[in-house]
Every structure is written in structure tokens, then in C-alpha cells.
Amino acid sequence: MLARGAWILSVMALVWAGTASAQTLPRGQVIEAVTPLGDATQTYALYLPSTYSTDRAWPILIGFHPGARGRAIVDTYRDAAEGYGFIVAGSNTSRNGSWDVSLRAANAMLQDIGQRFAVDGKRIYLTGHSGGSRVALQIALANKTIAGVIASSAGYPDGRPRSSVRFPIFATAGVADFNYIEMRTLGRALKTPHRVVIFKGGHTLPPPDVAMQAIEWLELQAMASGARTKDGSLVDQFWATQERAVADAGETAATVHLLRAMVDDFRALRDVKAIETRAAELARRNDIKRALDRERAEDDKETQALDEFARYQAGLTDDTLRVQSLHSLKRFLAELHAQATAAEESPERARARRVLRVVTMGAAEYTQDAEYSRLLQQYRLPGTSR
Known part of the structure; x- marks a missing residue:
């Protein structure tokens, strides 16, 4: 760069x-x-x-x-x-x-x-x-x-x-x-x-x-x-649009995010105290709190999967680690592919598909490592490209 x-x-x-x-x-x-x-x-x-x-x-x-x-x-x-x-x-x-x-x-x-x-x-x-x-x-x-x-x-x-x-x-x-x-x-x-x-x-x-x-x-x-x-009528229009989105979301974790966004977006333009209070109260509800925690955990799992892959891939260039790293990559990719091709839609399947696309889309860059290139191609999902 x-x-x-x-x-x-x-x-x-x-x-x-x-x-x-x-x-x-x-x-x-x-x-x-x-x-x-x-x-x-x-x-x-x-x-x-x-x-x-x-x-x-x-x-x-x-x-x-x-x-x-x-x-x-x-x-x-x-x-x-x-x-x-x-x-x-x-x-x-x-x-x-x-x-x-x-x-x-x-x-x-x-x-x-x-x-x-x-x-x-x-x-x-x-x-x-x-x-x-x-x-x-x-x-x-x-x-x-x-x-x-x-x-x-x-x-x-x-x-x-x-x-x-x-x-x-x-x-x-x-x-x-x-x-x-x-x-x-x-x-x-x-x-x-x-x-x-x-x-x-x-x-x-x-x-x-x-x-x-x-x-x-x-x-x-x-x-x-x-x-x-500042255009008061335009502010009111945008406020009403976000209020409708909040109403459509019901009482869910998504609603908390929408309410917090309203607070951030309108703090300098309108009184947002009531919205801020509602977001805080909703976030304290046990069911909503659990849903927010699950969101964070799902994000963390995806990040951890990418970090795990990076560690295995780095080991391929070390002669003392290559055999073990290649074995770990085969296991990692096989498990990921099984999750990504599951019949039923789920957060796990969506996460596996995203991670698999990330790790296999650069397969063409590893032409000098034929064994690893074949492994990536084997588990590549259709339509994966840069």
C-alpha cells in the first residue's frame, strides 16, 4: 500500500x-x-x-x-x-x-x-x-x-x-x-x-x-x-421512518439496536430521552438480553473460526508443522463444509458458508502448493470468487 x-x-x-x-x-x-x-x-x-x-x-x-x-x-x-x-x-x-x-x-x-x-x-x-x-x-x-x-x-x-x-x-x-x-x-x-x-x-x-x-x-x-x-420537516420525516421500523420489529433484540440508533442519530436534533429509556428497559429483559448475548456469541464464533484457519494456514510454510497443519486444515474444512451444506437454514449454516467462502476464494493463489490448492478447491462452494 x-x-x-x-x-x-x-x-x-x-x-x-x-x-x-x-x-x-x-x-x-x-x-x-x-x-x-x-x-x-x-x-x-x-x-x-x-x-x-x-x-x-x-x-x-x-x-x-x-x-x-x-x-x-x-x-x-x-x-x-x-x-x-x-x-x-x-x-x-x-x-x-x-x-x-x-x-x-x-x-x-x-x-x-x-x-x-x-x-x-x-x-x-x-x-x-x-x-x-x-x-x-x-x-x-x-x-x-x-x-x-x-x-x-x-x-x-x-x-x-x-x-x-x-x-x-x-x-x-x-x-x-x-x-x-x-x-x-x-x-x-x-x-x-x-x-x-x-x-x-x-x-x-x-x-x-x-x-x-x-x-x-x-x-x-x-x-x-x-x-x-436543519430542516425540521425532514427531521420529522426521518424520525417517523425509524419509528415505523421500530414498530415493525416488535419487542426483539433488533428493536434494541433500532432504538439505540435513533438515540445516536437524533441526539443533536430532537429530545431522545424517552427512546433512550425504552432501549435500556428492553435490553434488561431476560429474553432480550439472552438474544443480544447470542448475537455477540455468533459474531465471536465467526471471528474465532477465521483466526483458527489463519493459524493452520501459517503452519504450512514451517516444515516442522506442515503435516500437522495440513491434517488440521482437512478436518477444519470438512467440518465447515458439512455445516455449510446442511439441508436446513440456520445461523450455523450461514456462518459456515461465509467462513468457507473467505478461506477458499483465494485457492488460485496457492498454485505452487498443489496439495493445499487441491484441498481448497475440494471444499469450495459454487459461486465463490473474489
Whole structure:
């Protein structure tokens, strides 16, 4: 990875330079490829709200995809961007692999967007999917002017959980996502503003309702921090939406999480004492407490399984441990595969499938260790790939 200093980008270039080049770009539709004025080797997908004009400054969401599919990023957030007045741009050149490529793409986009569009310098947001999420978080960690990150299916580039960061994080993952536990761990560690939303699905960009929720959450964070003027009717709308989610959840462990999220989200905007009291009372109920404990235990089991696998794999390179490590890996993978292919759906089966995908998706990297490569291929689930 590049040194952190290399990721300090020219974010201030996003303070609009006042050129008229945006006038030729259509509003209200996705543009597949915009070529930066200063770098013809780069392109990015773009969405300008139908109401875009240079009469005011606009928040912007800049995205990175692991396969250089900028349009996939833009399409994901298009409806939310239209509804809440965001510009959305997604790099068509940043991809998994060289960090230099992503750094160059980010710089080219920032410079070009600053020349073309009226951007609110206090509301520059980043997003990304999988490896693109790591790019977004790396940039945010190195630049003090990033207002927030939507992190989809991957966390920090160094994999190290943090208790605090300068910017709010809205994290997403599918319940079948092989990075599910990474995103859960990210949320458990953070004490600064964050939200983790798990949806029904796999290692994918968030579905439309979650993408909308992410943009609405950024709007709330902006009002709470003062980066956006408080809109009482909008606060009431978001409050009512979360109240409905709480009502739909009944009296469950999920309700506790939703109530705690309301407290965190609205503390600077509304009186949350009653919500805070209800969350505390519900969490003390024996049945809810047991359910919350089970959630934590399930997360811990998944983390422990990945740690166990890492220990066995590390032993393969030590001649004194290789035979024992290979035997342990065979047992570990066989047990995991049996759980993952069980007929009935269960938390254990879901956990085993996620772990098995993590440990076998890099099988192609072990071509020099034919025996180990064959073992990984033997237990690989269909559809497992990077």
C-alpha cells in the first residue's frame, strides 16, 4: 500500500472553479463516461440531479468499484441523489490491484469535478464496494475534509478496527457476504457516528432501499453537525421512518439496536430521552438480553473460526508443522463444509458458508502448493470468487 501521505489529495480542488464546462452535460440521467479535462486516460460515470444549477453548492458522493464499474456505483445511488440533491460520480478506472491506479483516478476525478461543478466543500462524501470501499476509507482517513463514507462490503484497508474516526460511516453487507463479520466488527468497535445495515443478499452493492437509507442518514449527520441547515420537516420525516421500523420489529433484540440508533442519530436534533429509556428497559429483559448475548456469541464464533484457519494456514510454510497443519486444515474444512451444506437454514449454516467462502476464494493463489490448492478447491462452494 502507498504511504498514507500519498493519499492526501487535492480535495480543496472541489471548491468550484467557476468554469462553464458543466453546461454541456445533461441533467437527470446517468452519463456513462466523463473524461477529466486534465487526464484523458481517466473516465468516470456521473449523475447530475435534474434540478442542478450553479446557483448553489451541492453535496457530492464520489465512488470506487473493485471492477472499475463506475456506472454500477452511480446507478445504486441515482434515485437517492435525485431525491436529496446529490451529485454522484463513480470512477471507471479505479479497480482492485494497484493502489497507484486508484490514487491517480481519485486525483483526476477531484480535479475535474472541482472545475466543472458547484460542489459544497463541507459535504464531500465517498463510497465504494468491496476493494473500492477500502479505497474510499483510505482517502477519508488521510483527508480531514471528507464528510462521510458509505462503506459497502469491506472496511479499512489495514483491516484494523477503530474506536473513532473523524467522519461518519454508514456500512453495509449482505447476510451471505464473506465480509459480513468484518463489517459487524467495524460497527462494534466504533464509538463515533456510524450505522451498520445488514441486508438479505451477498457480496453486492446495497439494494435501493438501503442506498436511500444511506443518503438519508448522511443528511441527518449533516444537520446534526451543522454542515447542512436543519430542516425540521425532514427531521420529522426521518424520525417517523425509524419509528415505523421500530414498530415493525416488535419487542426483539433488533428493536434494541433500532432504538439505540435513533438515540445516536437524533441526539443533536430532537429530545431522545424517552427512546433512550425504552432501549435500556428492553435490553434488561431476560429474553432480550439472552438474544443480544447470542448475537455477540455468533459474531465471536465467526471471528474465532477465521483466526483458527489463519493459524493452520501459517503452519504450512514451517516444515516442522506442515503435516500437522495440513491434517488440521482437512478436518477444519470438512467440518465447515458439512455445516455449510446442511439441508436446513440456520445461523450455523450461514456462518459456515461465509467462513468457507473467505478461506477458499483465494485457492488460485496457492498454485505452487498443489496439495493445499487441491484441498481448497475440494471444499469450495459454487459461486465463490473474489
